[in-house]
Amino acid sequence: MRGKQLLFCLLTMAALTASAQNKPIKKRVDSLLKLMTLKEKIGQLNQYSGRELTGPASNRKNNLLNDIRSGMVGSMLNVKGVKDTREIQAAALQSRLKIPLLFSLDVIHGYKTVFPVPLAEAASWDMEAIGQSAHIAAKEAAASGIHWTFAPMVDIARDPRWGRIMEGAGEDTYLGSAIAKARVLGFQGKKLGATDAVMACVKHFAAYGAAVAGRDYNPVDMSEQMLHEVYLPPFKAALDAGAATFMNSFNTLNGVPATASSYLQRDILKGAWKYSGFVVSDWGSIREMVPWGYAQNLSEAAQYAILAGSDMDMESEAYKKELEKLVLAGKVNSVLIDDAVRRILTKKFELGLFDDPYKFSDFQREERVMQDKSHAAIARSVARSSVVLLKNELNTLPLKTGIKKIALIGPLATAKTDLASTWTVYADTLSMTSVYEGLKEKYSPVAELTYAKGCNLNDQDTTGFKSAVELAGKADVVVMVLGEAGDMTGEAKSRTDLSLPGRQEALFRAVKATGKKIVVVLMAGRPLIFNSIAQQADAIVYAFWLGAEAGHAVADVLSGDYNPSGKLPVTFPRSVGQIPLFYNYLNTGRPISKEGDIHYRSAYMDSPNSPRYAFGYGLSYTSFDYSNLKMSTDFLKKGQDLTVSFTLKNTGEYTGEEVVQLYIQDKVASIVRPVKELKGFEKINLKPGERKIVKFVLPASQLAFYKPGAGWVTEAGAFKLMIGSASDQIRLEQTFNLN
Numbered sequence: 001m002r003g004k005q006l007l008f009c010l011l012t013m014a015a016l017t018a019s020a021q022n023k024p025i026k027k028r029v030d031s032l033l034k035l036m037t038l039k040e041k042i043g044q045l046n047q048y049s050g051r052e053l054t055g056p057a058s059n060r061k062n063n064l065l066n067d068i069r070s071g072m073v074g075s076m077l078n079v080k081g082v083k084d085t086r087e088i089q090a091a092a093l094q095s096r097l098k099i100p101l102l103f104s105l106d107v108i109h110g111y112k113t114v115f116p117v118p119l120a121e122a123a124s125w126d127m128e129a130i131g132q133s134a135h136i137a138a139k140e141a142a143a144s145g146i147h148w149t150f151a152p153m154v155d156i157a158r159d160p161r162w163g164r165i166m167e168g169a170g171e172d173t174y175l176g177s178a179i180a181k182a183r184v185l186g187f188q189g190k191k192l193g194a195t196d197a198v199m200a201c202v203k204h205f206a207a208y209g210a211a212v213a214g215r216d217y218n219p220v221d222m223s224e225q226m227l228h229e230v231y232l233p234p235f236k237a238a239l240d241a242g243a244a245t246f247m248n249s250f251n252t253l254n255g256v257p258a259t260a261s262s263y264l265q266r267d268i269l270k271g272a273w274k275y276s277g278f279v280v281s282d283w284g285s286i287r288e289m290v291p292w293g294y295a296q297n298l299s300e301a302a303q304y305a306i307l308a309g310s311d312m313d314m315e316s317e318a319y320k321k322e323l324e325k326l327v328l329a330g331k332v333n334s335v336l337i338d339d340a341v342r343r344i345l346t347k348k349f350e351l352g353l354f355d356d357p358y359k360f361s362d363f364q365r366e367e368r369v370m371q372d373k374s375h376a377a378i379a380r381s382v383a384r385s386s387v388v389l390l391k392n393e394l395n396t397l398p399l400k401t402g403i404k405k406i407a408l409i410g411p412l413a414t415a416k417t418d419l420a421s422t423w424t425v426y427a428d429t430l431s432m433t434s435v436y437e438g439l440k441e442k443y444s445p446v447a448e449l450t451y452a453k454g455c456n457l458n459d460q461d462t463t464g465f466k467s468a469v470e471l472a473g474k475a476d477v478v479v480m481v482l483g484e485a486g487d488m489t490g491e492a493k494s495r496t497d498l499s500l501p502g503r504q505e506a507l508f509r510a511v512k513a514t515g516k517k518i519v520v521v522l523m524a525g526r527p528l529i530f531n532s533i534a535q536q537a538d539a540i541v542y543a544f545w546l547g548a549e550a551g552h553a554v555a556d557v558l559s560g561d562y563n564p565s566g567k568l569p570v571t572f573p574r575s576v577g578q579i580p581l582f583y584n585y586l587n588t589g590r591p592i593s594k595e596g597d598i599h600y601r602s603a604y605m606d607s608p609n610s611p612r613y614a615f616g617y618g619l620s621y622t623s624f625d626y627s628n629l630k631m632s633t634d635f636l637k638k639g640q641d642l643t644v645s646f647t648l649k650n651t652g653e654y655t656g657e658e659v660v661q662l663y664i665q666d667k668v669a670s671i672v673r674p675v676k677e678l679k680g681f682e683k684i685n686l687k688p689g690e691r692k693i694v695k696f697v698l699p700a701s702q703l704a705f706y707k708p709g710a711g712w713v714t715e716a717g718a719f720k721l722m723i724g725s726a727s728d729q730i731r732l733e734q735t736f737n738l739n
């Protein structure tokens with residue numbers, strides 16, 4: 001009899017589970033919500049960092065575990081690996097309602113396999129490569145128990161003094177929006193819940209990249225028009241791509257901390273944009289309302305944050321400590337708490353965590369995915385396409401195989417850890433390939449590779465110059481690898497001086513005096529200022545930070561095994577004095593006619609207006625011809641799309657990829673418009689002599705601009721259409737009229 005009873009119970013449980021699993025998620029959320037106490041609801045809004053949890057026993061660790069066991073924690077960050085996530089999830093399942101935790105991590109440019117930093121990947125203009133990079137990162141993170149990454153960072157940045165420019169897609173709204181979409185789709189895949197995908201988190205909402213003077217955490221002040229036209233569209237593109245979560249930002253926007261801004265989080269994000277996911281605060285940003293002088297104390301900060309639509313509290317403990325009292329005092333309506341909890345529980349159900357809380361924490365999958373050798377090959381391919389060729393006099397590059405002796409000089413030539421820059425969460429730097437190792441593999445033993453450091457990255461010691469100069473004197477060609485240290489960009493890494501730190505430029509001049517041909521490889525997470533190198537080097541390659549496969553990628557480019565195809569996603573200024581400097585500037589009422597025309601003109605007495613290198617600029621080992629521009633009409637009706645075509649031809653000797661760029665200028669409007677705006681691009685691969693007719697369809701919506709009080713509008717009048725190989729290299733242009 002007992003066997004039949006047991007079977008009946010098992011079958012009943014299975015049926016109940018199955019029926020629960022088949023119930024719509026909304027119903028499952030509502031029925032769970034009804035069971036929750038106010039304390040348990042607030043627990044779901046609380047996120048802790050797990051740094052202390054995975055270390056040795058400590059009071060903090062015991063307190064954290066007790067909170068987790070009593071359902072006072074909804075999510076953890078900085079816990080990774082199947083072992084640790086299983087242990088901590090088990091603690092959460094001891095709580096009364098057994099609500100599983102979300103595990104999150106800053107998987108910004110790879111998990112175990114370190115990919116190029118986001119700004120480098122942006123230089124590839126290759127949405128497929130960028131999507132692949134995000135997918136591999138998600139696959140490795142998800143195999144390690146992670147449900148949620150704090151990426152993509154989509155902050156438009158026009159100020160290279162700001163160290164976090166490295167984490168985003170550069171200065172342009174159109175390119176930044178395309179990359180935001182590619183990254184969200186790469187991280188999340190087709191549907192949440194797959195164990196090779198993670199939730200994306202679009203950050204930092206909003207306008208964090210416009211921090212005054214490029215100083216991190218500084219205030220942001222801007223017009224409604226600038227906010228909506230330049231800084232918000234990448235967030236909207238990410239949302240339209242299905243982004244599961246958002247993160248707010250540390251900055252104030254026009255005097256209100258973003259974390260307390262119901263204009264940003266309720267009016268725009270959850271209101272106009274109808275966002276149904278949840279918003280996590282940035283680390284401690286709720287608590288930071290007090291030093292901002294916006295809240296008198298933690299209780300007020302908690303009140304302002306929940307009222308403004310900040311659903312989850314990262315590491316302030318403001319909600320855990322203050323929300324229950326605020327609700328009981330009638331200062332916060334429990335409806336707001338329920339809304340935030342619903343948003344968070346919905347994601348946990350969508351991930352399938354209630355059906356299997358350990359589904360992302362599988363030891364066998366973790367081992368298999370981490371061993372996957374295909375990831376390095378993809379990282380190498382993404383890295384190569386992120387390299388930008390800035391200069392190549394007399395075809396110094398590619399380094400011909402006939403070369404017998406290459407002198408490799410510079411403090412970054414053998415660098416490994418630097419190649420990962422910051423926001424690497426797992427990197428075993430020994431797996432990194434340095435430029436030295438990459439060139440050695442590529443050229444030895446046919447060519448001899450000698451090496452001298454020459455100087456350190458960031459001090460005044462020049463004692464290494466002599467041996468470097470001697471080495472250069474004996475070589476056929478010199479390759480110098482210079483730049484910043486890898487940890488000089490990222491969070492809280494603002495600089496007022498963007499030149500190469502230490503005595504690197506002096507080392508370059510000393511080696512230059514030998515008269516040898518010099519190829520300079522520059523590595524950094526931001527645009528640097530290097531005017532003497534720009535003028536005197538024979539060839540310059542900007543490699544940003546390319547991650548684990550940097551050495552192989554640089555060697556592939558220098559050898560010509562890969563023809564560089566990158567284009568700058570951000571303007572490179574000649575001096576800090578020019579900042580902020582960007583390509584889509586306004587013409588002013590006194591534009592210069594040419595450099596040097598400064599007489600009562602909008603110009604400097606001591607510098608050209610033009611940048612050192614322009615947005616969209618990058619050379620190739622081959623050359624491309626643009627011809628035969630055609631448009632579907634010269635008189636466009638409102639709402640009508642414009643079809644544009646032109647012929648692109650590879651007129652050189654190498655197969656190569658060209659990023660063709662489509663810009664427009666709205667010549668006259670009721671809010672003055674930039675001299676040009678990127679509204680289309682395509683990366684095209686052509687063999688020598690091959691030609692292709694390139695087609696763009698310019699949607700009518702791309703002619704619109706944001707007008708306060710009216711929203712997005714288009715106005716009749718003349719437009720200029722431009723096709724360029726860079727923002728300052730327009731190859732074809734034609735005007736059309738919008739009626």
Ligand code: GLC
Pocket residue numbers: 077106150203282283491
């Ligand atoms: C940091 C960063 C944010 C990151 C978060 C968690 O302060 O601003 O980008 O995702 O905290 O590490």
